[in-house]
Amino acid sequence: MTAEPLTLRQALLESRIRLSSCSDSPAIDAEWLWSHALRRSRVWLMAHSEWLLTPAEQARGESLVSRRQEGYSVAHLCGECEFLDFSVRLTPQVLVPRPETELLAEQALRGLPRRARILEWGTGSGVLALALALARPDCRILALDQSRTAIKLAQSNALRLRLTNIRFMQGDWRCRWPGSTFDLILANPPYVALHDPHLQSPGVCREPRHALVAPVRGTQAIRILAVKARRHVHRRTRLLLEHGADQGDVCRKIVERAGWGRSKTLADLPGLPRACLASH
Ligand SMILES: C[S@@+](CC[C@H](N)C(=O)[O-])C[C@H]1O[C@@H](n2cnc3c(N)ncnc32)[C@H](O)[C@@H]1O
Structure with missing residues (x-):
């Protein structure tokens, strides 16, 4: 029957x-x-x-x-998601872009000089680099990620959006950043602590660990980036980093210890501290 x-x-x-x-x-x-x-x-x-x-x-x-x-997220199952006013393809090898990361894109666009040189570390699906490239075709963006599949996906997302002002490069901590200085260095690095229970929640439990988790209570990537970025600054370089809602104070301390002059914590729409902006 x-x-x-x-x-x-x-x-x-x-x-x-x-x-x-x-x-x-x-x-x-x-x-x-x-x-x-x-x-x-x-x-x-x-x-x-x-x-x-x-x-x-x-x-x-x-x-x-x-x-x-x-436990798979809707975005991974449908193979795409929206970010600001555009959509990108996704695969299970990259993080699903979060609404709080839109804050980073909005902040990054504030006060960007003409023809700015930008470095985005840990590009994943490419959303941050794509958002900046779409809004500011005059800027030149270098987007890095250690994952070859992420870089390929980000490249194909850029192609679909017909963007030509982003250069993608595969490389991890050890890779040399081509370009002596940048006007803006930004990242949404892995910042979740290894045993954070949030890693077991639906959606998150199926996302790539290397995109989420960092040693030293989630701060290792932030520490390494804050130091490495100092080698590529000029007088007006800004550093913009997303972090966990409970990492505002520690993140400011880390960037100040790395030699950044001034830093402040930025809140997301619900008012949670979600990003650190530092300047020379
Ligand atoms: C939190 S995800 C951010 C992805 C994307 N930028 C976003 O906001 O949706 C962090 C990214 O950093 C990359 N990553 C992690 N460790 C890295 C390393 N040592 N060197 C380069 N990239 C790394 C991961 O592959 C991942 O794509």
Whole structure:
């Protein structure tokens, strides 16, 4: 006996119930996943709630919902996400860009001189470099990451957006930064401590550890960057680093100890300390 085909409305309702134990936004997640499975927009879904799913559509949608239950994020399952006013492709090898990282892009754009030279360390999917390159075609951006797959993905995201003012380079701590000085050095480095329970939460538990975790209670990457960046400063260079909501004080201390003159903590929209801005 073959099962009755489901309508889209039924599938969305069942998915919402299944996802309510693993997601804070089960209804929206269900819409994104079914929209991806059916290759239709979310608005189309709303207008076609009585659509009878074919067996192939039903299998695709249910498999996405099951993987969401296993802890994969919607962005990874759909293979894309939005950042500010553009969208990027994603793979499970890179971090899903977070809303708080949009703060970093906005801050980075403030007071950028004409034809600024910018270095973005740890570019991942490329969102920060892409945001700056889109907003300021006059600037030249160097985007680095140790992960070859991240660099390839970021490059292809730049290509899709037809950006030509970013140079991508694979390299880790040891790599020499080409360019003597930069006007802005920015990074969203790994800053989560090894045993932080947040690493077990849905979505995060399936993200690449090397993009999230840093030794020394999450501060090692910030320490190394603050020191390394000092070799590439001129009088007006700024350093901009994202950090954890409880790392505001420690991050300012680290950058000041590394020789940066003034530093201040910047808060995100909910008011949490999320970034450190330092100047020469
Ligand atoms: C928190 S993710 C940030 C990704 C992206 N910039 C964003 O904001 O969504 C940190 C990135 O740093 C890279 N990374 C970690 N350790 C590194 C190292 N030693 N050298 C270069 N890149 C590194 C990771 O591969 C990852 O892409």
